[in-house]
Amino acid sequence: MNYLSAENLKKSYGDRTLFQNLTFGISRGDKIAIVGANGSGKTTLLSILAGAMPPDAGLVSQRKDITVGYLDQQPDLNDALTVMEVVLAGESPQLDAVRAYEHAILHDDHAALERAMSDMEKHEAWDYESQMRQILGELGIQDVEQRVGSLSGGQRKRVALARVLIQNPDLLILDEPTNHLDLEAIEYLESFLTTNNGTLLMVSHDRYFLDRVCNQIAEMDNGQLYTYKGNYAYFLEKKEEREAAAASELAKDRNTFRRELEWMRRQPKARGTKAQYRIDAFDELKEKTSGKRNDGDLDLNLRMARLGSKILEVENLSKRFGDKVLLDHFTYTFKRPDRVGLIGKNGMGKTTLMNMLTGQLRPDSGKITTGGTVKFGYYTQTELDLPENQRVIDVVQDVAEVMKLANGDTITATQLLSRFLFDRAKQYDFVAKLSGGEKRRLQLLLVLVQNPNFLILDEPTNDLDIMTLNVLEDFLLNFPGCVLIVTHDRYFMDRLVEHVFVMEGEGKVRDFPGNYTDYRDWRDAQPKKTAQNDKSVATTSKNQTPAPVVSSAPTNGSSNGTKRKLSFKEIKEYETLEKEIESLEQHKSNVVSLLNTGGSHEQLMAWAREIEQIDQTVAEKSERWLELAEHM
Structure with a gap:
């Protein structure tokens, strides 16, 4: 069943054509990702398909009986509304019922509450509300009564994502949905989309x-859309085959072009004396060979300032904001060539720690000693404040007109920009004309041209295309200085870091030997901590590591690759949970029946709160039951 189709789409900005004669279709059950270089037109195409932007030419057709949810890169939310009001702003019978229920409770309206509870039961909205609160919580949105105007850009994006997911549309269109999510939220979204039967374009x-x-x-790619049936690994394989075939075809075309060019030069100048069909074929071949482009390589082989033996020592570092403790006596000594990943939920203090290390924020207590040769390169989440009316080449030349490479050679700003995939025309574009990813790439260049020897990268993967990410990874793997990385890109972190700082809350930082996947597998294998165990976890230093130390063994629960078996105690817990969940569901049904019979205002409010508590308990027990069921 076809959900959406686009025929002969064209879109241009000024004299630059992003794509033309582009045809594309989405069928029920498809889960399609659009990838490509920054500035290739991915976001523009998504906006056109979602109906948020008209094409210059062509037609987009959508099946009339489906619902579409669209997440923009920069969501347009009403600042005057609360988070809950924004999330409930969609259209569905369930949302109408939940809206009425929340409004009745907020305004203490007894009559409206009875009607709302009846509608909640009629439209089976009790579970819907529970799911809504779960999605908000998983995306890190706890305070649903705060005004949207007080939220950061990342929080606004998460609220917009929650609103789209809660509506459960037939077709989801998502533009960079993982940006501004922490790692746990990304894994939740990954699970949600994998198990959801809807259709996805992102x-x-x-x-x-x-x-x-x-x-x-x-x-x-170059104004064309190449579709591959399969996941990303399959795409990489087939793309390589396509590019190899295209390179072979290009070589043949160029040989033919050289022969035809000689023929054109030998023939009389009067066009009437030449075979017109051959002239037309020559013109077509000329356009075909000149239209092919070589992406080139993003070469980041820049010179690094010398780094001495003393780098950075952190001793008993503490920081709090109000009652919230972000760091509590954190100690660590950086050595060359440390490559550390910094992970933790949003709001745990990752950016705060980086700002303290670079001297942009003072700690409450503790000491930071920086070696005399250390030169920080700090790439932040916040885009540099570049004048929109300044040309790209001028921005770089304001920092340095000539840079040194690692081998001692020099390179001009123009040559360096070319290596960062800014062609000659793009170098003389105004900053205002760059895409979000191109601006981030320019920001990365401006950090690296200052020859740092200690790189601190706060979400460097946001908005960078995959080609840029691959070469940035290669550069960082060979970077002889220190690197501290915060990123939600698990592949990027897994490839680069040797150990991770895990910000666990209440000021605790765990130094774990291994990459992110190693840590996650170790964490998931740990038994549930008791309150007493939690108290025993202390802030770690360089010499403190969790036990057991993770190894390179298979990550499915045992060293020989076989599925982990449940203990006798866990089997009994599994069986007990089934009975408890069934009992809770029955109890909830009884309470709902009481609600429908009516009662005093106090009774209705008490029953409503009880249903909410039951839903929360069922969700917790169901999560544990599913965890155990995987090993049955």
């Missing part, structure tokens, strides 16, 4: 996410 550069969620990849 733009994303998260390679693990693409591999696990999508069943089709569509690549934007």
Whole structure:
């Protein structure tokens, strides 16, 4: 069943054509990701398909009996509304019932509450409300009564994502949905989209996410859309085959072009004396060979300032904001060439720690000693404040007109920009004309041209295309200085870091030997902590590591690759949970029946709160039951 189709689409900005004669279709059950270089037109295409932007030419047709949910890169939310009001702003019978229920409770309206409870039962909205609160919580949205105007850009994106997911549309269109999510929220979204039976179209550069969620990849390349049936790993294989075939065809075309060019030069100048069909074929071949482009290589082989033996020592570092403790006596000594990943939920203090290390924020107590040769390169989440009316080449030349490479050679700003995939025309574009990813790439260049020897990268993968990410990874793997990385891109972190700082809350930081996947597998294998165990976890230093130390063994629960078996105690827990969940569901049904019979205002409010508590308990027990069921 076809959900959406686009025929002969064209879109241009000024004299630059992003794509033309582009045809594309989405069928029920498709989970399609659009990938491609920054500035290739992915976001523009998504906006056109979602109906948020008209094409210059062509037609987009959507099946009339389906619902579509669209997440923009920069969601337009009403600042005057609360988070809950924004999330409930969609259209569905369930949302209408939940809206009425929330309004009745907020305004203490007894009559409205009775009607709302009846509608909640009629439309089976009790579970819907529970699911809504679960989605908000999983995306890190706890305070649903705060005004949208007080939220950061990342929080606004998460609220917009929650609103789209809660509506459960037939077709989801998501533009960079993992940006501004922490790692746990990304894994929740990954699970949600994988198990959801809906249809999905998205733009994303998260390679693990693409591999696990999508069943089709569509690549934007030079104004064309190439579609591959399969996940991201399959796409890479087939793309290599396509490019090899294209290179072979290009070589043949160029040989033919050289022969035809000689023929054109030998023939009389009067066009009437030449075979017109051969002239037309020559013109077509000329356009075909000149239209092919070589993407080139993003070469980041820049010189690094010398780094001495003393680098950075952190001793008993503490920081709090109000009652919230972000760091509590954190101690660590950086050595060359440390490559550390910094992970933790949003709001745990990752950016705060980086700002303290670079001297932009003072700690409450503790000491930071920086070696005399250390030169920080700090790439932040916040885009540099570049004048929109300044040309790209001028921005770089303001920092340095000539840079040194690692081998001692020099390179001009123009040559360096070319290596960062800014062609000659793009170098003389105004900053205002750059895409979001191109601006981030320019920001990365401006950090690296200052020859740092200690790189601190705060979400460097946001908005960067996959080609740029691959070469940035290669550069960082060979970077002889220190690197501290915060990123939600699990593939990027897994490839680069040797150990991770895990910000666990209440100021605790765990230094874990291994990459993110190693840590996650170790964490998931740990028994549930008791309150007493939690108290025993202390802030770690360089010499403190969790036990057991993770190894390179298979990550499915045992060293020989076989499925972990449940203990006798866990089997009994599994059986007990089934009975408890069934009993809770029955109890909830009884309470709902009481609600429908009516009662005093106090009774109705008490029953409503009880239903909410039952839903929460069932969700917790169901999560544990599913965890155990995987090993049955």
